[in-house]
Amino acid sequence: MFASLRRKPLGVAALAYLACLVVVAMSAPVLATHNPVGADLTAVLQGPSSEHLLGTDALGQDVLSRLLFGARDSLIGVAQALIAWLLVGLPLGIAAGYLGGTADRVIMRFVDIVLAVPSIIVTLAALAIFSNSMPAAMITFGALGAASLARVARSAVLAVREELYIDAARVTGLPTVLIMVRHVLPRTVGIVIIQASLFCAIALGVQTGLAFLGFGPPPPAPTWGGMVAEATTMLQRHPWLLVPSGAAIAVTTMAFGLLGDALRDANAEKHVAAPTPARRRARVAAPVEAPAPTDDELLSVRDLTVAFTSEGVQTTVLDRVGFDVRPGETVGLVGESGSGKSLTSLAVLGLLPSGAEITGGSIRYRGTELPSLGPEEYRRMRGSEIAMISQEPMVALDPSFRIGTQVAEVVRTHDRCSRREGRERAVHLLDQVGLTDPEGVARKFPHEVSGGMAQRVAIAQALAGRPKLLIADEPTTALDVTVQAGILDLLVRLQRAHGMSVLFITHDWGVVADVCERAVVMYAGQVVEQASVIDLFERPQHPYTRALLRSSPHHVAKGEPLPAIGGTVPSPSAWPEGCHFAPRCPLATAACTHGPIAEVTLPGGRTSRCIHVDQLREQPA
Template sequence: MTTMPTTSARGRGGDSAGVWRAVIRRPLGALSLAYLAVVATAAIAAPWLAPYDPTATDLSHVLSMPSADHWLGTDRLGRDILSRLMYGGQVTLLGVLQAVATVLVLGVAMGLASGFLGGRVDRALNWLIDVVLAIPVIITLLVVLAVFGTNETAAMVTLGVLGAPGLARVVRGVTLAVRQEPYIAAARVAGLPSSYIVLRHVLPRCYGPIIVQASLFAGVSLLTETGLGYLGLGVQPPTPTWGGMVADASQVIDQQPWMLVPAGAVIGLGILAFGLLGDVVRDATGQRGKRAASTRAARRGTLRAEPAAHPASAEPAALLSVRGLSVALPTAQGTTTVVEDVDLDINPGQTVGIVGESGCGKSITGRAILGLLPAGGTIASGSIRLGGDELTTMTKAELARLRGRKIALISQEPLAGLDPVFTVGQQIDELVRRHDRLPRRHVRARTLELLTAVRLPDPEGVAARYPYQLSGGMAQRVVIALALAGRPELLIADEPTTALDVTVQAEILDLLRQLQGETGMAILLITHDWGVVADLCDRAYVMYAGHMVESAPTEEMFDVPLHPYTAGLLRSSPRLAEPGLPLPAIEGTVPEPRDWPAGCHFAPRCPLATAICREGAIAVAKPEENRRTKCIRFDEVRRGEGHDGAGTLARR
């Protein structure tokens, strides 16, 4: 098992708990929290702790200094200052609470919606935020008080409404960053609804910035509430308020300056405590973020191993049938096609592999099938049918209901697909509850059953661990268990063994083979490793520069490739290298989508290319039953011409 220091918070709601623990460890943070807790407790418990009624007068002790009878002295009517401070805290802190609650509800909701949903929602909310930020706060509060009289609740709620856009912008920024995390995509693929993902996986990452902003805004609210009380625009006498006590003290400051000290000190220290608390939380979350980033980088370093003219209709027996699929992504130069005219069929219980160099469009094809293209990506044309359902015309909600139940994903970086805040058991539990609707007492039993199915020793112990406590192989098994939670008919495995050592690779492939036999699910395997294809796949598709250039039963493709790119890949495989001889390689590199040639995309690297290959699109040929190739010279490739014995090496 890999061992590394923990950087994640523990348990449900662990991110905020971790923030508070980090704050308490800092002296200023602990002092600020302690002061605010004492003040709040005194205000709440005033009916039991206050020595006098806050409105009771004692004309024999007017403007007295602190004494045994009156610990903080009395005001000009002989009222006990300590009692009035405690009761006044109820009014003042309630006003602060109303403003902060309003800013949290509106600001967090607007920020999460804007950052997570994007598009028109983001533009509309940003416009609204800009409008509200342009409204002058003080003038608006005075207008509200003029309309509602001395209704302090209306004033403080209005203050919260006017302060919400500032928090919304901060939350939006954090949400935009978190939305790109792999575990968010994994949650979508698992079939979790957007609302659940936002509340369970996005919102906890915003706790630090939210606490900072809320703390600073609480200080502003305290200053505003006491200012309104000082001006006589808030709660009216004889009800005590801190601002009203400052106003009373200002009228007799020449007779008794001490009277200003208790209320002024409580207000000043309160504002200071809120400000310090915000600074401490900011510093604490900043350091935790840096440690988490360095841990993720170290973890990635530890885990990474060295390494057509299509038919008009889908195959009748196909579980998944892709026809004429073209995908476009936004670039600095505009929208660019990155996958073009792709056909693909997978039958129930079949394992199909997509092979090709990096940058050929394999993963984008898989994401298009899942409906999880990068921001701005679109399916320009084509059809994707899964079990009779047309995926390209489905709404986001319909696709979300499909994921996890009919189609699931495992990725090449399993740890990146696991939420670091929750235990393995908690993450599988939520999918079991989502897909099976089981009573809570049966959920963990199903979770342990899934962990047992993926051959994890001590399932209960693994369920209690956090992702950072897992080795690469264990994490991949957990991700497979997550994918199986909804009993999918199709599993898309995107480079599932790339980050694992050779021994663990073999175990994961054997596990996939066993699970497929037990569940009958189909597997779409995206890889660059011919050994994985040979070991697991019934049929292979070869992809180059956005095109499917060849497809065939795996054994036939290994025996006799019919496209020069396939032959070149097989010839350059280390598994097929001649001992003592240099490893043959295909000259050149995969072109960027914007640099694709007009004809065959492989023509610039192909020794068999002719003028015809470079002039226009190449049709898909069907040289044999159940075989396809996007090459006009497949007969020469069959004979091994142009590749220095590629066919012979391939057949080996």
């Protein structure tokens, strides 16, 4: 924003003027050539001269000296109002926008009430209560004006909190307050600076107006408002007296306004991501009874059902999803886009989108029912027990901070170590994920590294809390094919070195074959088949799995057309009765469309959600 400001002459001039004014005001005792309250009745109402550059007033006091000391008083009043404005409005706006829900409603109702109160009346009351104290008046005015800042900050935060790097920070287990201060606040600085410059212009008008009315320091103390008040009484005899103080107030107010306009235009030139619908932690209904997991399961999902509610209509998007992940195991979650893979992982992490809720089923991690955890317990679980890496590493990193700072932040959150120790371990993690110059990478910003390097940084962040379960949501999709193999090899090596379990979300059968031991196939919100990777490739027991395998480009000879599955995955609101795959299935019969299709257990511990399993066994894969 400030780089763009340099290309705006009026904005630069306004900023330069205000900077000079601050320096001059603070240096008033040195720069003033006369005592600002020293009367000289032999030199009253004089015009500009070599002795008095801006003339004298009705008591023979030097106007320039009074103007300099008055500037200091005016700027201090503006600063007092600005500090109160920021300290009250910014935390309220950020908390309302980021926390949402009840906190948002309570804060915004309070803001509405404050906005309805006439601030100037309350400010005058503060003057009466605190014995004509100008600091008390300006602080009161700033605190009341903070309601407008809270609204503006909330609007900015509503967009910022949906950035993927905010989700990444939540997944790593960073405390809510730390996320708001370190990652949300910096992204609101631009709009806050713009509003602050405009508020300063208003505060200056209020401060000088109160002084004009006789509030604040009594005469002959120098204030800009008091000088204007005195000049108006001498307007007929000596009109020049109004020029210095009036011009100072007008030019300073205009400078604040021009600076605000320039900052607004500069901020508009930046690329701002389009806001996405707000998210919140899902409300959780009482889970239904589900089979208890066995002792050797790290993660056990049973009959997980998730629904979105909009305008009173509830739409199921995950339907009785169930699977297990054992310690040290890599499980692939496979299916077309829209099958519910990523939504399942968000349900496990407690990060469902706004409007979504778990309406049934169970998610157990090491015997703990995750949906029953409170927000703080869930936060401590993320990063230290369950971590996640996404398919878009560039947007999962905060562009405002260096890479080493971001990794060290996660380390310090989980290890409770010093800054130096956090920095050292961050560099070690960057080295562990195969970056050739970890020290150099730590000093870079996210935009200074390639996509493959950014993905390795995201993996380092995920490992910072030493998680037992790593959810990898298509981590190679956004990368060049030459980089994908290296990332997959890295994940396999780290999984073996740390003994982690990995839930690998993908639509690439080649990835499943390379890194997974078992696979869970999803279609239209349901698990349709589960088996070991070898069994799945050799003897698929669901028509959808078989169709997916046949359409894989890995199995097509050069020059032959790529087989495809006819139709598309239906939206949750258009799921067919019975088998969700029936409209696209070559084996579908009338029986497939009558009632829900149960998931059946087959020999070897594999499962299939199909009533034609016997027929599939007789057909070649």
